[in-house]
Amino acid sequence: MTTSTSEFPRRRRLRFSLGRQQIIDLFWQVVMVGIAVAIVAFLWSNALHNLSVRRISTGFAFLGREAGMPIADTWLAYSPKDPYIRAFIVGIVNTLRVAVIGIVLATVLGTLIGIARLSSNWLLSRLAAVYVEMLRDIPLLLQLLFWYVLMQGLPAARAAWRPIEGVFLSNRGLVLPSVPIAAANLWVIATLVAGLIATYVLRRRLTALQMADGKVRHLWPYALILLVGLPALVSLGLGASWTITMPELRGFNFVGGLTLAPEYFALLIALVTYTSAFIAEIVRSGIQAVPKGQWDAANALGLRRSFVLQRIVLPQALRVIIPPLTSQYLNLTKNSSLAVAVGYQDVVSIANTTLNQTGQAIEAIALIMMVFLTISLGISLFMNWYNARIALVER
C-alpha cells in the first residue's frame, strides 16, 4: 500500500512488466475473489445435491402452475386457480399499496410533528417530543401487533363505531364512503395528472421567461384550464359518474364503500406512526440547520413570515432533509414486509406461502430480493433526481 515511497517515480517509461506493488495487489485480489468464488461454489454444489436428494425441482417453471392460495385483500382480480405469477403480482401491488400510501401519510404527519417540536408553545413541542421518543424506542413489530390486537378488540360490525356519518370502524376494519371507479373515471384522473404535469412544465417556462425579460406572467388562467376545465370536459364527454356511495350495514357485513381490512389498516397505522417519528426528527434538524442569519436577513428585508419559510428557509432545509428522508422511505418499504406477522398478504407473505407449498426456497427468496431491490432502486433514483434538482448551484 505504501506506493511511491519505496520506488522512485519512473516517468514516461513504457513498462510491460508489473511492478512489485502491483503484483502484491493483484495477488490479494485474486486470493479474495478466489475465496468468494470457492465459498459460493461450495454452497451451490451442496444446494444442488440437497435439492436432488429431497426431490425439489429448480427453476422458475412453478410460476406458471396453479397457486391454489387464497388472497383475501386484493385490488386486482384474483382467484386461487390463478398461477403463481399472478399471485406474486397481486402481492407486489399489495406491497406498493401500503408502501406508497404509507410514505405519503408518514411524510405529512412527520413534517407536522417536526414543526410542532420547534413550536414556541411549550406544551405542543413537549408533546411532539414525547410522541417521537415513545415511537422510536419500541420495536415496530411490537407496535404492529399492538395495533392489530386493538383492531380485533373493536366492536363487531353491527355495533361499529361511527365517528362521522358514513365512516364505520369495527373489527372488520375501516369502511369509508367511496366513488365507484369505472373506465370513464380513470380517464378523468389521467387527464388531471397530465394537467398537473403540463402546469408544472408551464410554470418553469413562465418563470424562465420572467427571469429573462422581467415581465410578470400569470399562471393561474392556464392552471385553471388545465386542472379544472379539461378534466371537467372529459368527465362530461365520457359521462363519468361521481356519486358517492355510502357504506351500509346489511346482515353481518358492510355493502358499498371502500373497506380497509383490519390487517391493512393496522399495518398502515403502525408504519405511518413509526416512520413519522423518524421523519419528524429529520425535519426538525433540517430546519435547525438553516443558519439564523437567514431569518434575520429575511426579516431585515421586511419579508412576510410565510414567504420566508417557503422561499428562503424550506429550500435550504430540504437540502439537508432529502438524503436521510430517502433512507426513511426505503426503510418504510422494507418494513412493510412485516405484514406477514399480521397476515396481510404482501409479496413477502406470498413468497413465504409459495415456499411452503413448493419447497423452492431459493427461487422464492430470489423473487423477494428482486422485487425489493427494484423498489429500492426506484425510490433511490427518484430521490437522487429530486435531490440533484434542489441542490445548491455553486457559481
Added chain:
Amino acid sequence: MTSITDAPQNPLPFHSARSRRTAGGRAIRWLRENLFASVTSSVISLLLIVLLGKALVSLMQWGYWNAIWTLPGDQTAACRSIRGLGACWAVIPEKYRFILFGTYPFDQQWRPALACLTFVALFFVSSRRSFWRKELVLVWAAALVLIGVLMWGGIFGLTYVSQDRWGGLPVTLILATFGLAFGFPLGIVVALGRRSKLPAIRSLCVLYVELIRGVPLISLLFMASVMFPLFMPDGVNIDKLLRAQIAFVLYAGAYLAEVIRGGLQAVPRGQHDAADALGLSYWKKNGLIILPQAIRHVIPPLVNTFIAFFKDTSLVLIIGIFDLLTTAKTSIIDPAWQPFSVEVYVFVALIYFAFCFAMSRYSRRLETQARPG
C-alpha cells in the same frame, strides 16, 4: 418540569428573542411566555390541555382506577367482566416468568436472570469513556464466557440446559449483543474494503453491503431458517438460533460498515499522508491512526444503529425463535388469558423502551459533549 424530555434547544429563530427574556422564574410569566404567547398559541394550548386531560383521565381509568392487579389462579372472570373498562394487570404476575425466560427450567431461572444482569453490567461498563481501552476486549470475552456458562451449564454443578429451551429476554440480548460483537469487526473490514484501491475487493464489499441493505431483514431471516440447511453439506446441522445469529451478524456488518465508512471519509487526507510518510504498513496505519479517529467521529450514529438493531431482533418472531416478543405473544395463547394481550404488550414495550431509551439518551449526551478536537 423539564425532566421528561429536554426542550428543543433551538426553537424557530423567530421566537427565540421572546423566550430569552424568561430568566425570571415566576409561574404566571412562564405560562404567558410559553403557553399563551399569542392568540394562536393560546388556542392550541387550551385545545391540547382539554384533549390531554381527557386522554389522561381515560388512561388512568383503564390502567389504574378500574384495573385488577391480582387474581386467584386462572379465574379470569373478574377481568373479563371489566374488559375494555379496566386493565387486567393480573396477567403480568401470572406470566412474567414465562415472558422473561421462556421455557427455561423453572427452578433454574436465576441463571438467565443473572445472565441478563451480566449483559446490563457489560453495556454499562462499555459506555464509560474511562473504560475505552484495550482491556475492554478482555472484559467482553470474560463476560460472554460467563453468560455461556450460565445459560448452558453442564459444569460447576450446573445442570445442562439445551439451546432450544432458552427464551425471552436473554435470547433478545444474546442476539443483539453477539450480532454487534461480531458484526462490528466485520463492518470495519468491509468499510476498509469499500475504500480500498483494489477494484476487485472494493466491488466484493459493495456487492455485500448493497445486497444486504437492499432487502428486508425478514427475507434474510427466511434465508437463515429455510435456505441455510440447503446450502450445508450432508450431516451438518446447525441450530436454528445460531442460524438466526449468523443472519444478524451479516445484517449488522452491512449497516455498521456504512456508518464506519462515513467516519473514514471524515478523516482528513493529511492523516493518511502522515502515516505513509512514517512508513507504516497498511494495517498499522489504519489500526493506529485512521480507525480510532474515524470511529470517534461516528459514535452517535453508531449508537443509533445499535438501537435500531436491538429493536430489529424482535423480527425473529416470524421464524419462531423465542425472543422476548415471541414469548410475550405465546404467553397469551393460553385461553384463560387470551383477551389480555394489550397488557402483556405494554409490559414488553416498557422493557424494550427502557433499553432503547437509555441508549438514545446516551447517544444524545455523547453528541452534546465536546467534539473530538
